[in-house]
Amino acid sequence: MAIESKPNEALGYNNLGFLLLYVGNNDGAYSNLIKCIGIDETHPRAHYNLGAYYFAKGNDGEGIKEYERAIVLDTTELSEHLSDLTKMKNDHRDWTWVDRALTYLVDVTAPAHEKKEVGEQDPISNPE
Numbered sequence: 442m443a444i445e446s447k448p449n450e451a452l453g454y455n456n457l458g459f460l461l462l463y464v465g466n467n468d469g470a471y472s473n474l475i476k477c478i479g480i481d482e483t484h485p486r487a488h489y490n491l492g493a494y495y496f497a498k499g500n501d502g503e504g505i506k507e508y509e510r511a512i513v514l515d516t517t518e519l520s521e522h523l524s525d526l527t528k529m530k531n532d533h534r535d536w537t538w539v540d541r542a543l544t545y546l547v548d549v550t551a552p553a554h555e556k557k558e559v560g561e562q563d564p565i566s567n568p569e
Contacts, residue, residue, distance in 0.1 A: 444457060449480060450480070451477040451478075451480040451481035451484045451487065452477075452484075454473045454474065454476040454477035454480065454487075455473070455474065455477040455484060455486050455487045455490060457469075457473045458470045458471070458472075458473035458474035458476075458477060458487070458490055458491075458494075459486075459490050459525070461473060462490060462493060462494055462497065463525075463529060463532075465533070467494060467497050467498060470490070470494050471491075471494050474487050474490050474491045474494060475491075478491065483514055484514075485511045485514040485515035485518045486511075486518055486521075486522070488507045488508070488510045488511035488514060489507070489508065489511040489518060489519070489522040490522075491507045492504045492505070492506075492507030492508040492511060492542070493522075493525075493526065493529075493539075493542055495507060496538040496539075496541055496542040496545075497536070497538045499538070501541060501545070504542060504545070505545060508542075508545065508546060508549070512549075512550070516550075519546065519550060522546070523543065523546060523547070526539055526542055526543050526546075527543070530543065
């Protein structure tokens, strides 16, 4: 196992944390993600995965904070995380937290012209 051979590298803890989250072992996921961040606090994937963990535990506020940290660190990882969440949604249809996490991330990262109130016209496609 990568963690046993390289216990001071963050990547192995992040990957194990993600896999544990994917199979529903939230406590195991959390401890590995925290270890990852303890080694490298700038590891964006660990913050994305920790955000998902908090959503899974029903603590959306902490999940949002972790997602905000991850986005500041590296937005290029966002599409991979969205893909991971979509796979989780397909594999675990009863996990309602995944919908909340996806909704938050899609909303917060949508271009400003795509964010509008229901019934509001898009100023780009409908200029006055």
